[in-house]
Structure formats: structure tokens, C-alpha cells
Amino acid sequence: MKLDEQTFSSHKTAMLTLKEVTKVFKNRARTTVALHRVTFTVAPGRIVALVGESGSGKTTLARIVTGIEKPTEGSVTLGEWQVDRLRSSQLRVYRRYVQMVFQDPFSSLNPHNTVLQTIVRPLMNHLHLNVKQARLQALEIMNTVRLTPTDQFAHKKPHQLSGGQRQRLVIARAIAPNPELIVADEPVSMLDVSIRADILELIDQLRKRTGMSVLYITHDLYSARAMADEVVVLYKGHVVERGNIEEVISHAQHPYTQLLLQAIPNPWKKRQPTAHRVDGSESAPHFAEIPAKDEITLYGRLHAGDKGCPFAARCELVSGECLQAKPSLKGTEVHQVSCWNRQV
Amino acid sequence: MLWNPLKPSVTPIRLQSDREDTLRKPPNFFVLLWSNRKARIGITMLFFFFAMAVFGPLVAPYSLSDTDFATSQPPTLAHWLGTTQSGQDVLTQLLYGARVSLFVGFVAGALVIVIAMFIGFVAGYFRGWVDDLLSLLMNIVLVLPGLPLMILIAAYIPSHGIGEIILVMSITGWAFGGRTLRAQMFTMVQQDYVIAAKFAGEKSLWIIFREIVPNMLSYIIANFFGAVIGAVLAEAGLEFLGLGNPSITSWGTMIYWAQSSDAMLSGQWAWILAPGLCIAGLAASLTFINFGIDAVANPRLQEE
Ligand SMILES: Nc1ncnc2c1ncn2[C@@H]1O[C@H](COP(=O)(O)OP(=O)(O)OP(=O)(O)O)[C@@H](O)[C@H]1O
Ligand SMILES: [Mg+2]
Secondary structure, X not given: OOHHHHHOOOOOOOOEEEEEEEEEEEOXXXXXXXXXXXXXXXXXXXXXXXXXXXXXXXXXXXXXXXXXXXXXXXXXXXXOEEHHHOOHHHHHHHOOOEEEEOOOOOOOOOOOOOHHHHHHHHHHHHHOOOHXXXXXXXXXXXXXXXXXXXXXXXXXXXXXXXXXXXXXXXXXXXXXXXXXXXXXXXXXXXXXXXXHHHHHHHHHHHHHHHOOEEEEEEOOHHHHXXXXXXXXXXXXXXXXXXXXXXXXXXXXXXXXXXXXXXXXXXXXXXXXXXXXXXXXXXXOOOHHHOOOOOOOOXXXXXXXXXXXXXXXXXXXXXXXXXXXXXXXXXXXXXXXXXXXXXXX | OOOOOOOOOHHHHHHHHHHHHHHOOOOOHHHHHHOXXXXXXXXXXXXXXXXXXXXXXXXXXXXXXXXXXXXXXXOOOOOOOOEOOOOOEHHHHHHHHHHHHHHHHHHHHHHHHHHHHHHHHHHHHHOHHHHHHHHHHHHHHHHOOHHHHHHHXXXXXXXXXXXXXXXXXXXXXXXXXXXHHHHHHHHHHOOHHXXXXXXXXXXXXXXXXXXXXXHHHHHHHHHHHHHHHHHHHHHHHHHXXXXXXOOOOOHHHHHHHHHHOOOOOOOOHHHHHHHHHHHHHHHHHHHHHHHHHHHHHOOOOOOO
């Protein structure tokens, strides 16, 4: 039996469960609610895409799931691990089971460490291999992520690798301890467009081979569709829609999800004249295109955030109750939406 | 070489580069440093000062205890840098003094940087109440005016040997470096590669000393050299104020005696200039090496 198969057992059972996770950042100047009662699960072996524009709280969620940060309220569990209660000594052990792929492959690699050192360390720390075993295993993993020929890459340092190779190394390091869950925070957004598909495909292959689950964070629904089984759409820290990826994409209900879908460039489809474009900035709701409603003032819409629907300021469908109370997720396990004016 | 159609001609070339790639060891740090022009100047200068400290007493024209020359002479052929008011040869003092000044500078500098690193790193890495406590300590030591504190301590300790002088300077001198190293560590800890090291299961001490320190080595060495220069100057300052031990011969005591016997007024410029230049030259050599290290320590700037 190959070493590789020994450690990459595909018997993984840990389920990631987030219940009512809220994160509030308090500064002297202001308080930011980065996440508001976020609830969803990632089943073993599944890829769940977390989609949302810049500032929607994706990275905050990743940091909470991996234990870098504690939620203000709510609970996070991965299998037996009660993540939000871990002390720092327990966190070190927990990280054998959850690993992270960072957005920027350059800054997440220590410029002084070689490829081999980078992969060997988690093997020694988490799996308690000795140096010799760890080296053999690391070469095996380099083959798996196709950093080949291995003898050529083993002693290179990050600055001698291309962007794609660096990200392969980051992935190699992440899969080394054979984790239950990998959190990938925009793993390809800093890479050249031509190699993005390769990296995503690699993650997908590894998922199939090792049985790990993946929380794939992206702002682009298109790549989510290519990768994921399920999708969670986040807007200003609120889950506005979630469910099976095909189901959500083909029957998107929430106006924000629809906006995201329209933002996907589709050369065969004509632009609809009323389409709103998501440009990633929070500041430009297209008021001109929203039909005026007497009882709803501009002020009311912009300040609905605290007690009303977070999307009210940009929504076409906005009605009185949207400013009064927050909608909650309703629907089936396959498809849920959080909107006063839409159901599944 | 004959062209063989069965062996494509590119093969040997690729093999060669493969071998080079895998067999080549990372270049030695000092070899790299030597290839930097500024560092080369600095190392040469520093080497000169070390040679002075080691061999100075051997090549000195007279003995340190010879006090029967004509007093307060300007430079002559017999006394290249003149003589002191008590009839000693200035060049002899300069050569002997190198030993004390360099010893005090490097030992006190090393002590200062070790304390500064330990306290600064612990504060910057662990944050929270640990940081609050250590930052308070650093700020207290920092606002206590250094020289008066040294004077106070120096006035209370019974003997003023070299060891005591070094001790006084270490106790009073670490806070500045400690604070800059803390600030540097504070930003380093937030970097992705440090978070990644935690994911790799590394412990705090490993992260600080094996992951972070190599990335701020040039910064630490800069601080060390700064501490060395500071110690040499502080020693000179203490001596200059008469709080050291005037019977020791160092560049500092030389300036002290030159000053107190009005060397400038009697035209003995060499007496005061020579130790001053030595101190400045030592500082310059360390600064040059520092520039070189800056360029070399960053692997991204290293050439293939
Ligand atoms: N440490 C912090 N202190 C204060 N506010 C923070 C902190 N971290 C994040 N925030 C705020 O929380 C919100 C969500 O930030 P987050 O980084 O999670 O967004 P994101 O979805 O990852 O965005 P991007 O796509 O740009 O990476 C933002 O409004 C941000 O300003
Ligand atoms: Mg982010």
C-alpha cells in the first residue's frame, strides 16, 4: 500500500455546523455587525460555496470556523469539536482537522522556507511523523498536487515559484495533515485567469480522493457553480439564500442572488435593460431604476439595515415590512430564501 | 561532439540544469554579504577596528605606563598624535583604548538586544495583558532619562569597573529597542504566513524564533548595531562626565582627559579628534554592514 493511501483515508465523518453565529466588531468609532445569525452546515465530503460581495463577512466567517476568531454569539461545531470554546492549546490540536487555503499565496508562505520544509512541518506536528517519514510523505503529497518533478521543486523557495505553483504548495500544506475540512478563502482570485480552473479542479479532485469537505469562499457565483454542491449567499453578514447549487442558480429567488447571477458574463444572453450590476461597492444602489413608492423614503431604505431587511436599500421589491423587521430563512433543506416578498 | 539522432540534443542541457537545481546549496550568507559593496566596505572597516583591539598593544610604540614624555605636545615624529597633559603617548592610548571600547560596545550591545528581543517579542506576540504589563515597563524605563539614571546608578555602585559600566548601560538601554521590536512583532503576527504556521501546528516559540525572526533578521541586526553604537557613545559619555573609571584607557576616557585639559585650546586637535574619529568610524562601519544585510537578508531580492 502506498504511504499516500494510508494517511489519506477517506473515512471522514465530521460535520461543520454553524448555529446563529453573530460577530460584532466594536471600535471606538463604530460597531460593525460582520455576521448576523448565520446558520448552515457543511456535510462530510461536500463542497459548500459561500458567496457574497466585498465586506459581506466571508473572511470573518472563515476566521471563526478555523478558530482564529471567536463569535460574539452562536455556536460552531466540527464533529466533536466545539470550536467557539477552544482554548489556544486545544486550537493547535483542532487544526489537524481544519486547514486553510489563503487568498494570497505569496504572503501566506514564509519566504525563508523551502517547499519541502513547508509541507514537512504540519506532517511532523500534527501526524507526529519523524523527519524521514515526513519527507517521504511530503514528496508523495507534492506528486498529488503535481508539484513535479519533486526533486526539482523540493528545495525551491516561494519566490522561485510561479503564482499557480505557490498556490499548489499552499494546498499541499493544507491537505498534509489529512484534515476533515478545508476553508479556502478566495483561493484563486489573485491568480492568473488561465490557471484558476486548474487550481479549482485540483481542490475538487482532492476532495473526491480524501473525502474532506470544503468551504469555498468566493465572490463569484460562476466559479461556485463549477465547484460546489451547495451555496450560501451572504449579504452584509446575513444569509439571504441557500441551498443546492443547481436549484439556487436555476430558481434564484432573492433579488440579491438574481443580481449576482446577472453579473456573470454570459456572451449568449442579451443584457436586460433593467439589470442591476453588482460592482462590488456598497455605495451605489441604483435608485433611479427603483420604482418610487410613496410610503418608503430614501432615508428609511438606507437605514433599514438595523431592524429591517439588510438589502432594502438596493431592492426593487421593497415594501413596508422590509423596513420594519428582518425576514428569516424559509423553505426546504434544498432551497431556502430570506425575503418578505419571495418564497421558494 | 557528434550529433546522435537517437539522443535529442536538448537532453544533456536539461539534465545539467536539473542537477544544478537540486544539488546547489543555498549560498552562504556571508558570501552573499561580501558580494554587496557597502557591506564589504563596512566589514573591512570593522575588521580594521578589531585588528586594532587585538593587535593594538603589540604594535603600540610605547607602553601605556610610560608617563615621562614632554607633556601636551602637538603631533611630532616621535609622537604621531602628540602627548597628553600627563605625558603619555596619545597613539598608544588610542591603540589600547580600542580594546576596551569595542569590548564594552559589543558586550553591552548584545545584552541590550537580548533583553529588548525577549521583552519586545513576548509583548508583541502574546498581546493582551502581557503586552500591557511589558509596555508599561518599557515606557517607564523609556521616560526615565537615560543618562541621569546611569549617573545615579553609577554613583551608588561601589566600584566602577568595566563590568559595572556594562551592567548600568544594559539596564538603562534596552527599552528603546524593546519598543521598536515589539511594534515590529505586533505587525508580523498578523501576517498570513504566521497564521499559516499556526495551522501547521507550530508552537509559539518556534513561530517567534524560526518563522518570524528570520524575516526580521536585518531589523534585529540593525537594532543590535544601534545598541553597540549607543553603548560605545554612552561609555564615552559616562567617562566624559567623569562617572566612569578615568584610570581605564578607552576612547571615552581619552576624550574626557582631552576635554578636561583643554586640548582644543592648546592646539592638540589630534588628541581629541583621533578617538572621536574612531568612534564615528566604528559607527559608520556598522551602518554600512547594515545596509548590506538589508539587501541580502530578503530572499526576494536575492538573485537566482
Ligand atoms: N478586525 C476587524 N475590526 C473591525 N471590523 C472588521 C474587522 N474585520 C472585519 N471587519 C468588518 O467586517 C465586515 C466584513 O469583513 P470581511 O473581511 O469578513 O469581508 P469579506 O466578505 O471577506 O470581504 P472581501 O471580499 O473584501 O474579502 C467589513 O465591514 C469589515 O470592515
Ligand atoms: Mg475576504
